[in-house]
Every structure is written in structure tokens, then in C-alpha cells.
Amino acid sequence: MSLYTDVVRYPDLFMNIFRRELYGKYRGSVLGLVWTLINPLVLMAVYTLLFSVLLKAFQIEHYPLFVLSGLLTWVFFQSAVQMSCSSLFAQPALVKQVRFPRQMLPLAMVATNVVTLAAMLVVVLGVNLIFIPEIRTTFWAALPLLVLLVALASGLAVVFGYITVIYRDVEHLMNTIFLPWFFLTPIFYTLDQLPGLQGREWVADVLFYVNFVTPFVEAIRDPIFFGELPAPGDVLYCVVAGFASLVLGVIVARRMDDQVAATL
Amino acid sequence: MKPGTIVAENVSRRFRVYPQRHVTLKEAIVRRRQLRPVEVWALRDVSFRIGAGESVGFMGRNGSGKTTLLRLLAGVFRPTSGRLAVAGRVGSLLELGAGFHPDFTGRDNIYLSASIYGLRKQEVDRRFDSIVEFSELERFIDLPVRTYSAGMYMRLGFSIAVNVDAEVLLLDEVFAVGDEAFQRKCIDRILDFKRQGKTIAFVSHSGAALERMCDRALLLREGLVEYDGETGEAIRRYQELLAGEEDPAERAAGLQEWGTGEARVTEVRLEDGAGEVREDFMPGDHVVLRFRVQNREAIDPPWLAIELRDVTGGLLSRAERDLGELGWDRDGKDADVRFDIQRLPLVEGRFQFNVSLTDGARTRRYHSVEKAAEFTVIPHGEAHGFVLFEGDWSLEQAAPTVEVDTG
Numbered sequence: 001m002s003l004y005t006d007v008v009r010y011p012d013l014f015m016n017i018f019r020r021e022l023y024g025k026y027r028g029s030v031l032g033l034v035w036t037l038i039n040p041l042v043l044m045a046v047y048t049l050l051f052s053v054l055l056k057a058f059q060i061e062h063y064p065l066f067v068l069s070g071l072l073t074w075v076f077f078q079s080a081v082q083m084s085c086s087s088l089f090a091q092p093a094l095v096k097q098v099r100f101p102r103q104m105l106p107l108a109m110v111a112t113n114v115v116t117l118a119a120m121l122v123v124v125l126g127v128n129l130i131f132i133p134e135i136r137t138t139f140w141a142a143l144p145l146l147v148l149l150v151a152l153a154s155g156l157a158v159v160f161g162y163i164t165v166i167y168r169d170v171e172h173l174m175n176t177i178f179l180p181w182f183f184l185t186p187i188f189y190t191l192d193q194l195p196g197l198q199g200r201e202w203v204a205d206v207l208f209y210v211n212f213v214t215p216f217v218e219a220i221r222d223p224i225f226f227g228e229l230p231a232p233g234d235v236l237y238c239v240v241a242g243f244a245s246l247v248l249g250v251i252v253a254r255r256m257d258d259q260v261a262a263t264l
Numbered sequence: 265m266k267p268g269t270i271v272a273e274n275v276s277r278r279f280r281v282y283p284q285r286h287v288t289l290k291e292a293i294v295r296r297r298q299l300r301p302v303e304v305w306a307l308r309d310v311s312f313r314i315g316a317g318e319s320v321g322f323m324g325r326n327g328s329g330k331t332t333l334l335r336l337l338a339g340v341f342r343p344t345s346g347r348l349a350v351a352g353r354v355g356s357l358l359e360l361g362a363g364f365h366p367d368f369t370g371r372d373n374i375y376l377s378a379s380i381y382g383l384r385k386q387e388v389d390r391r392f393d394s395i396v397e398f399s400e401l402e403r404f405i406d407l408p409v410r411t412y413s414a415g416m417y418m419r420l421g422f423s424i425a426v427n428v429d430a431e432v433l434l435l436d437e438v439f440a441v442g443d444e445a446f447q448r449k450c451i452d453r454i455l456d457f458k459r460q461g462k463t464i465a466f467v468s469h470s471g472a473a474l475e476r477m478c479d480r481a482l483l484l485r486e487g488l489v490e491y492d493g494e495t496g497e498a499i500r501r502y503q504e505l506l507a508g509e510e511d512p513a514e515r516a517a518g519l520q521e522w523g524t525g526e527a528r529v530t531e532v533r534l535e536d537g538a539g540e541v542r543e544d545f546m547p548g549d550h551v552v553l554r555f556r557v558q559n560r561e562a563i564d565p566p567w568l569a570i571e572l573r574d575v576t577g578g579l580l581s582r583a584e585r586d587l588g589e590l591g592w593d594r595d596g597k598d599a600d601v602r603f604d605i606q607r608l609p610l611v612e613g614r615f616q617f618n619v620s621l622t623d624g625a626r627t628r629r630y631h632s633v634e635k636a637a638e639f640t641v642i643p644h645g646e647a648h649g650f651v652l653f654e655g656d657w658s659l660e661q662a663a664p665t666v667e668v669d670t671g
Contacts, residue, residue, distance in 0.1 A: 013379040013382075016375055016376045016379045017363075020376060023367060023368070091363070093359050094362055097335070097340060097356065098338070098356065099338050099340050099354070100382070163289075167288055168287070169289050169290055170289055173289060173290075258342055261335075261340045261341040262279055
């Protein structure tokens with residue numbers, strides 16, 4: 001696990017790389033941060049218009065906030081994994097010529113996305129607390145789950161950062177995968193409200209357990225939108241998934257660290 | 265092990281090279297069978313021991329394993345088999361300005377790059393002033409490095425790398441950067457390290473630099489140690505190795521001088537129109553390149569080629585001539601050749617002439633001298649850029665149009 005603890009062991013190095021990537025993401029301005037928040041807000045507006053106003057598909061109170069509460073999880077996850085794909089690949093000089101803990105590059109990418117996540121969390125919690133006061137007693141429960149979400153993203157960020165060096169098409173592949181993946185994740189709908197799933201509950205189970213982002217979306221949305229504590233089963237799933245992702249990161253990095261430096 | 269000691273025992277390094285430039289995941293899954301990597305052993309059973317304070321040169325042709333060895337020493341990757349131990353902190357001058365962000369100021373980049381080299385913030389704080397002072401960038405240190413010239417960028421990179429306080433220093437030949445004054449400073453600094461008893465591993469094609477820096481050199485050939493011993497002898501063997509070399513890319517990476525030696529170019533010098541030896545010229549000057557061709561054996565008239573290259577080695581122009589047409593005497597003595605450039609078509613920068621002598625079929629290379637003459641062009645007047653771009657302007661009044669009174 002020194003793969004991740006290096007961040008604490010070399011704090012100056014990590015902070016410097018983090019600052020570098022942060023600058024790359026926001027072009028060094030607060031306005032840059034605002035821009036990254038606009039994307040989920042636009043998505044929220046579009047899905048509300050489409051599914052709530054026009055199609056009248058879902059009977060969910062505060063539908064825009066419901067969508068936003070799901071997007072919080074998804075946007076962070078997608079952006080962190082997507083951006084980490086090129087984190088090593090884009091720095092050939094560093095990877096090929098210099099000895100340093102290379103996994104810091106994808107991990108710093110995740111860290112920059114944590115900044116966006118925090119900003120978005122403030123926005124979502126602020127609005128939700130105004131319109132849904134009953135979440136006041138439960139929203140804290142989202143915080144440990146968000147930590148697990150960051151763990152999930154960190155492990156996968158390392159995996160994809162390393163793999164993209166060897167297989168150049170992975171980044172494009174992920175671009176292709178993320179859109180259908182988004183639609184299969186219950187962000188603008190809930191699995192129990194899908195009319196097509198009546199009598200076919202096993203499909204819902206597959207959508208829930210195979211798509212490992214789903215338990216995170218639901219477990220984080222429960223306390224910040226529905227005012228309920230997340231189901232223990234979901235929490236357990238998130239703990240296992242987050243930890244498994246970290247372990248996968250360690251395995252991939254250990255197997256590929258040498259190969260990555262030799263290939264790039 | 266004493267800090268600065270390097271021990272290599274039967275070090276081998278294998279690379280898996282795929283026939284395609286890039287492997288895609290799609291191919292890896294769909295055509296797993298056809299994607300056989302070729303195994304390349306870049307180093308085979310390399311053993312040596314470098315004591316603390318020794319300066320050792322590594323030479324060999326492209327692909328002989330020099331770069332792999334330096335990267336192994338730097339710790340970028342590990343040997344496939346064998347044991348490699350480097351005691352103490354390794355300073356690498358292989359990649360100057362590692363991790364620089366163009367939009368960051370010089371100051372921020374010093375902290376960024378130094379942390380990648382393994383320094384803590386407090387350690388950088390302590391060295392900050394000497395880094396800036398050495399780089400001579402005091403006035404620019406709070407400007408983004410994207411505003412720096414290539415030379416300034418490298419100077420900053422070099423200053424950081426030499427301030428890491430390493431026990432082992434890895435160098436390749438680009439270590440001398442910037443203008444001539446700064447290059448001298450770089451070399452002095454490296455010689456300082458040598459005097460301070462730091463271990464230096466130096467990869468170079470420059471015989472002169474190797475002789476100056478190293479008492480001992482390893483000659484690598486196809487991943488094996490061909491010779492390990494006194495530098496002069498290593499250079500001699502390397503020249504032998506290169507003499508038969510046909511591939512221009514290999515030659516380009518070779519020594520500054522090589523060839524089979526039946527005829528040689530000597531006494532190269534640059535003069536102005538008045539016959540005065542000069543090293544700097546102004547755009548449009550009359551420049552004369554003179555040299556002597558020594559005839560060592562009776563050979564048919566050789567061809568002579570002059571290449572004009574910029575400081576990075578980029579080819580700007582090439583002139584070639586059959587010396588037979590100039591009146592080469594087969595059994596004659598030395599001949600003095602003169603190449604007159606009536607108006608120097610360059611504006612600004614540092615340039616070099618490479619001279620080579622070949623036989624008529626251009627298959628046998630008698631002698632090649634890289635950087636046979638170097639010179640600087642000092643800009644003058646309005647001209648900018650690389651090339652003297654002369655033309656005549658003219659303007660013809662077009663048919664008159666109705667004038668509009670704009671009040």
C-alpha cells in the first residue's frame with residue numbers, strides 16, 4: 001500500500017504535482033472551478049426538462065435536486081478516471097528519465113477532481129438543505145462514503161494511468177464506454193421506478209451489483225437527498241469496492257511499473 | 265557500501281518490443297497470437313565496479329546499451345537479471361527541467377522540479393538562492409518559464425539538477441547548455457564535482473570531453489562490455505568500431521571525427537574577405553572557409569562535402585564538390601581548399617560546418633569532421649530570424665479611385 005502512502009511520505013512532491021495538475025485543469029483561476037461546476041448544472045437542467053417536464057417519466061419530488069445529487073458522484077468518478085488515463089502518458093520525459101513515485105501523477109489527477117467534488121458538494125448540500133430540510137440529520141453520512149468513492153477512483157486512476165501507456169486506445173475506449181455507462185447508472189431515474197423492470201427484478205440486481213458505481217450513487221444520494229441513512233448492504237458494498245479498487249491499483253502498478261518506464 | 269559506489273554484477277536488461285509502434289487493447293484481445301513481442305537484450309551480463317569519486321565514461325554506438333545503462337543507474341527501471349547497487353543519492357542530468365510547467369514562474373518550477381528530484385521544501389529553500397544565482401536568471405525568476413528562451417529554460421534546469429547534492433552524477437553529452445559562457449560554467453561545475461570526489465557516470469560521443477572528464481571508460485557493444493579501462497584506449501577502439509560504419513544515423517551519433525583515413529581534412533579555419541581569421545560575422549559578410557586536405561595514400565580524387573548546420577545539428581545546407589575537377593593530384597602533396605561565400609546568407613545565431621571526404625562513389629568515407637569550424641552571426645540592422653532574406657520592394661500606384669471626404 002506504499003503506493004498510496006507515498007502521498008503522505010513525500011507531501012512536498014505530491015503537493016507540487018497536485019498544484020501543477022490543478023493549474024492544468026482550472027488554468028489557475030477560480031473562474032475555472034466555476035466552469036467545471038457548470039457542466040453538471042447544465043446536465044441537471046437538460047434531464048429535468050426532458051424526463052420530468054416533457055416526458056413526465058418520473059414522479060420524484062425535487063427532481064432537479066435528485067439529478068444533481070446523483071451527478072455529484074458520477075461527475076467526479078468519470079472525470080477522475082478519464083483524466084488519469086493520460087496522466088503518465090502525457091509526461092514521457094518524467095516517466096522515462098526520472099526516478100520518482102510515478103503513481104503520484106494519476107493520484108494528483110484524482111486530487112484535482114476532489115477539489116471539484118468538494119465545491120460541488122457545497123453547492124448540492126446548500127441547495128438540498130434549503131429545499132429538503134429533513135436531510136439535516138442524515139447528510140453527514142455521505143462524507144465517509146465520499147471518502148470510499150475517492151478510494152474507488154484512486155485505485156482505478158492508477159490502473160488506467162498505467163494501462164494507457166501500454167495500450168494507447170484505452171483512453172478512447174473509456175470515452176466510448178462512459179456514455180452508456182452513465183445511462184445504465186441510476187442518476188436521473190431510480191431502479192425501483194422503472195416500469196420495464198416489473199416482474200424482472202433480477203435485471204435490477206444486475207444493474208445494481210455489476211455496475212459498481214450504482215451502490216455509490218445510491219448510498220451517497222440517500223443521506224443528502226432522501227433524508228435516509230444508506231442501507232447497510234450498500235455501505236458494505238462501497239467499502240469492499242473501494243478497497244478492492246485500491247488493491248487492484250497496487251497489483252497493476254507493481255506488475256507494470258517497470259514496463260511503463262521501458263515502453264513509453 | 266561507501267556513498268558514491270556503483271556495483272553492477274551480471275546486469276542484463278531485456279525489452280519486449282512490438283513490431284507495431286503502438287499496441288492497442290483491441291489488437292491485444294482480437295489478435296493475441298499475432299502480437300508476438302520481439303525480445304531485445306539491451307544489456308547482457310554487464311559487470312563493473314565504480315569506486316566513490318571515480319569518473320567513468322560510457323561509449324558505444326546507438327543501441328549499444330549506454331542509455332539503458334544510465335536509466336538503470338538512475339533507477340527508472342530495474343535490471344531483468346543481475347544485481348545493480350548504487351550507494352547514495354543519484355543526481356541525473358539526463359532530463360533537464362523535469363516536470364516544468366510552462367505557465368509556472370521560474371520560482372515555482374524550481375520547487376516543482378526539485379521535488380521530483382527528491383528534495384523537500386526546506387532543502388529547496390536552502391538551495392534556492394544558489395540555484396537562481398547559478399542560472400543567472402535573477403531578473404526573470406518570477407516570470408512564467410514559457411517566456412524563457414530555450415537557453416534560459418535549460419540553464420534553469422541545469423542549475424536545479426546540479427544543486428541536488430548527489431553523490432553520484434549521471435551525465436549525457438547535452439549537459440553543457442546555453443551560450444558558450446554558460447557552457448563553460450557547466451563544465452567547470454562538473455569538474456568541481458569531480459574535484460569534490462563525487463562519482464560521475466558520463467555518456468558521450470565526444471572524445472575530447474571524455475578524455476577531459478574521465479580516466480576510465482567502458483566501451484559497450486551490442487549490450488556487452490567490449491572494453492573497460494583507460495579512456496584513450498577506449499576512444500581508439502571506438503573509432504575503429506565506427507570506421508566501417510555505413511549508416512548515417514549511426515555516424516551522426518558518433519565521434520566528432522572518424523573515417524578510414526586515406527585522406528584527411530586538417531587546419532580548418534574561417535576568414536573574412538580580407539584574409540583575417542574570424543569567429544563571428546555579420547549578415548552578408550564575405551566568408552572564406554579554408555582547409556587543407558592531406559593525401560596519405562594514392563587515391564582517386566575524393567569528393568568533398570561541406571554541411572552547414574545550426575547549433576542543434578539541424579542541416580541548413582550542403583555543398584559538394586569533386587576535388588578532381590578542382591585539380592586533385594593523385595600522388596601529390598597536401599592541397600589547400602578554399603570555399604568562398606560571397607554574401608553570408610545568415611542573420612543570427614551559432615552555426616557550424618561539418619566537412620567530409622569520401623571516394624567518388626561516396627561509399628567509402630575517408631574522413632569526417634563534425635564542427636570543423638564554428639561561428640557566430642551577429643545580427644545587424646533590421647534583419648531578424650535565421651536566414652538573410654533579401655528582396656527588392658516596389659509599389660505601383662493602382663488606378664485612382666474616387667476619393668471620399670471623411671471630413
